[in-house]
Every structure is written in structure tokens, then in C-alpha cells.
């Protein structure tokens with residue numbers, strides 16, 4: 107070996123290291139294959155092919171510094187098209203997207219955020235973990251927060267309103283936006299359960315200043331875990347982006363000065379992995395097909411249900427914008443709902459109750475003791491200590507009676523997107539059979 111240093115033109119002493127095995131290789135791909143549960147014959151054939159393959163680079167599962175086109179980036183682009191916003195940020199969950207949205211708006215100690223009494227706990231828990239105070243308001247027959255309830259709850263501390271498009275159907279966004287705009291309060295749409303829905307021809311998640319989507323396994327379109335934040339506002343997008351990546355700042359000029367101002371602060375890590383990005387991308391491309399499948403099945407089932415005195419359906423704020431993932435029926439009272447529910451289930455109808463006063467559930471405010479009892483993770487007692495004595499909202503288990511009454515009378519029929527006409531007829535037939543006995 108020559109003594110001349112490589113830096114001075116000599117031969118490289120360690121220029122031909124490797125080859126190295128890929129970081130993630132065949133074994134990991136085979137684990138993934140397991141998840142798809144294919145037939146043993148197909149699995150064996152694919153395994154054989156994978157075993158025999160010698161020419162592969164292995165995946166790069168981190169969205170940044172990625173030498174290949176990023177699936178997460180492609181999913182963000184696809185979401186922008188689906189929702190119709192200028193910007194989109196992929197996150198590892200909707201919970202993360204909500205925190206990023208609150209933080210992007212600068213929400214913190216002493217601020218209030220208006221949330222509905224009926225939503226998955228994440229909507230309000232993230233207000234508390236962002237050090238702000240959730241103000242919980244009643245829902246109406248849309249099963250979403252009502253504009254009237256919002257208006258009554260606005261105070262000098264209100265920094266955002268978060269309508270939740272529950273169970274795939276839009277909140278009454280025209281009235282909600284009117285109230286919010288009148289008071290100059292930004293609206294964040296919790297669109298966790300309603301990807302692909304719309305109100306007044308505008309996609310859900312594009313009406314308020316930001317939209318937050320969940321792609322966890324139980325949502326309309328899914329990637330196992332995952333979320334997206336959509337917005338038309340560059341400043342909010344940049345702030346959410348920074349919060350989502352420990353403020354390592356993937357701004358166009360990463361190490362540059364603050365281009366828009368208010369961009370440098372410490373954040374967390376909510377990055378989506380390329381694995382989720384790939385599944386999300388495929389699902390976003392199928393969103394129209396999935397949502398139209400739900401809608402067609404729901405229409406067929408609903409239209410075939412007979413007229414019953416005492417049966418009402420959930421009010422859908424915009425029928426055209428409903429994703430159709432479920433059909434909610436209101437029975438005349440909670441007792442009847444409790445009798446009808448097991449009878450429907452015994453017939454094989456995929457359905458459930460929404461609220462039973464004896465069964466705990468994270469979707470109704472009266473079980474959120476963490477909030478109702480002003481619980482805090484630390485001795486600073488935040489967020490509650492951030493508001494002067496006597497000025498905290500007065501929470502109680504019965505403060506939103508309309509929500510509890512409606513939910514206790516409700517039965518929710520799950521609608522799959524690939525139900526055949528025959529399946530739809532069986533479901534509506536079973537509903538008619540049972541309701542003719544009980545109503």
C-alpha cells in the first residue's frame with residue numbers, strides 16, 4: 107500500500123469496503139408478508155421468489171434523507187388532491203395532527219378550545235396535553251357540535267373551535283363557520299372519521315383553517331396508524347411541520363433564519379414512516395371507490411327500511427357529503443333502543459349502541475374524568491393552574507344532556523363498502539323484521 111495520502115492523490119486505503127447486507131432485507135419482508143395472510147400455496151410461492159432474489163436494495167423507511175421517492179411525500183401529495191388544500195403534513199396519528207394543529211395556532215396556557223361532548227377522547231385530551239382548557243359543548247341531531255352551543259361557549263380565552271365530523275358525516279359547517287368567523291376564531295376540523303366526506307361541495311378538512319385526519323385501522327381509509335394535517339395556510343403548515351419533527355425544521359432552508367417568523371421552537375416527533383406512507387398512498391388512491399361503496403350500500407339499506415312511528419334517522423347536515431360508513435337510527439327512548447339492539451344483533455345485523463349509561467366508553471364526555479376532575483400530569487397542575495381561580499369551566503357529568511339523550515336512543519349500523527345488494531337487502535330485511543315487533 108502506498109504511503110501517499112488519498113487527500114493528496116494517493117490510493118484510498120479503505121475505498122472498497124463491503125458489500126454490506128441491506129439494513130432491512132428478506133426476513134423483514136417475509137414478516138410483512140405474514141400480515142397479509144395469503145393462502146399457504148401463494149405464501150410459499152412468494153417466499154420462494156423472495157429467497158431466490160439476489161438483486162435488491164432493501165427499503166429506506168425514513169421519509170427524509172431518502173434516496174428513493176418517498177411514499178410519505180407521495181401520500182401527502184395525494185391527500186392534497188383528495189382534500190383540495192395547498193399543504194398537507196403526514197403524521198403518525200390524528201392525535202399528533204391535532205396537537206400539531208393546536209401548537210401551530212400557538213395555543214397554550216390560559217387558552218380555551220371548544221370541543222364536542224361526543225367525540226373520541228383524543229380531540230379534547232390533546233387540548234389538555236397542549237396545556238389549554240377544553241370547553242365541552244352539546245351536540246344536536248347531527249351528532250356533531252351545534253353552532254348555537256359554540257356561540258354560547260365563546261369567551262375571551264377561546265382560541266379555536268374543533269367540530270368533529272363524527273361517524274363519517276359532516277358537521278353543520280355553514281352555521282359553524284358563520285359563528286366562528288363572526289367572533290374571529292379559527293376552526294380546526296377533526297376529520298378523523300370522515301376522510302372523503304364533504305360539506306356544501308367542499309371536502310371536509312378544507313373548510314376550517316386546518317383539518318386533521320386519522321388513518322388508524324378503524325377509519326374510512328387506513329394505514330394501520332397514521333394521520334394527516336391539511337391547510338391552505340403556509341405559516342400554519344410550517345409551524346405544524348416544525349412541531350412534528352422536534353423542530354429539526356424541514357423548512358425549505360433547514361438551517362436558515364426564520365423565513366415567515368415564529369418558526370423556531372422546540373417540538374416533538376410525529377413523523378410517519380415509509381411503511382405507513384406506502385399503505386396510506388394506496389388507500390388514498392382508492393378513497394373514491396371506498397367511499398362510493400359505503401354510500402351506495404347505505405342508500406340501499408336506508409331506502410328499504412319501512413316507515414315506523416317513533417323511528418328517526420340521524421340528521422345528516424349534507425347528504426351528498428356523507429361518507430356512508432354507518433346508519434344511525436334513533437329509537438323513541440333508551441329502553442326501546444336497549445331492547446332492539448340485541449334483537450338486531452341476534453339477526454346478524456352488524457350494529458351497536460352508541461351510549462349506555464352503565465358501560466364506560468371514551469367517546470362521551472361524561473367518562474373523561476381526566477378533564478372533569480381537572481387532572482394533571484405534573485405538579486405544575488397545568489393546564490388548570492393557567493387560569494385564574496374561579497374562571498375554569500364548571501364540568502359535570504350531566505352538563506350536555508342533549509348529547510347523552512340522543513346517544514342513548516341511538517343504534518349504529520356499520521356499513522361495509524363492499525356489501526353486495528343481497529347483503530344490503532338482508533340487513534334492511536332484518537331491521538324491518540325486528541322493528542315491526544318493537545315499534
Ligand SMILES: Cc1ncc(COP(=O)(O)O)c(C=O)c1O
Nearest residue numbers: 199200201226228298320321322
Ligand atoms: C374523532 C377522532 N379524533 C381523533 C382520533 C385520534 O386518531 P388516532 O387514533 O389516529 O390518533 C380519533 C380516533 O379514534 C377519532 O375518532
